[in-house]
Amino acid sequence: MENQEYAKIVLDELTHTLTHIDKESAEKFVELVDGAKEVFCAGAGRSGFEIKGFAMRLMHMGIQSYVVGETCTPNIDENGLLVICSGSGSTKSLVNHAQKAKEVGAKIALITINPESPIAKMADVVVEISAPSPKSAKQGDIKSIQPMGSLFEQSEGIFMDIAIMMLMDRRHMDSDTMFGRHANME
Numbered sequence: 001m002e003n004q005e006y007a008k009i010v011l012d013e014l015t016h017t018l019t020h021i022d023k024e025s026a027e028k029f030v031e032l033v034d035g036a037k038e039v040f041c042a043g044a045g046r047s048g049f050e051i052k053g054f055a056m057r058l059m060h061m062g063i064q065s066y067v068v069g070e071t072c073t074p075n076i077d078e079n080g081l082l083v084i085c086s087g088s089g090s091t092k093s094l095v096n097h098a099q100k101a102k103e104v105g106a107k108i109a110l111i112t113i114n115p116e117s118p119i120a121k122m123a124d125v126v127v128e129i130s131a132p133s134p135k136s137a138k139q140g141d142i143k144s145i146q147p148m149g150s151l152f153e154q155s156e157g158i159f160m161d162i163a164i165m166m167l168m169d170r171r172h173m174d175s176d177t178m179f180g181r182h183a184n185m186e
Helices: 003-019 023-035 045-060 094-102 119-121 150-170 175-179
Strands: 038-043 064-068 080-085 105-112 125-128
Touching: 003 150, 023 080, 023 125, 023 150, 038 045, 038 094, 045 064, 045 080, 045 150, 045 175, 064 175, 080 094, 094 105, 094 119, 105 119, 105 150
Parallel strands: 038 064, 038 080, 080 105, 105 125
Antiparallel strands: none
């Protein structure tokens, strides 16, 4: 298969997953982010890379955001929101982070394939992405040609970019304003 054929199939898969995200869950996700004093972002593997991009965009918006596990990340408290990206929703380190957040009264938002997972049971909002993953018992409602959890990881990243756009609308913010917080070390 040629690159353009792959591209069409991958884009069709992404269209399917992204347009099947529940609107109410997406709106509640954005409300929780918008209302949090601080947003703490956690994920493992490729989901960890995706969530770091979300933390960066939050920072560009002027929202206090941190990546869990980084050396300069403070403690979460009852005014914080923990956003977790986990296809399975059962990665042990992420379950531990969710338990600690719950103990201090923080809110939890989960982006996952599995809305019945241990983290989902603790979450204030669950954004379900219907994509297959070899690590999740729930396989989504489409079969992907992509390897491993690629469709989920791509979908979560794009969903978080969409959430940023929804936040920008709420805050009457444009890209130029955000560029003012972009790193400029030259």
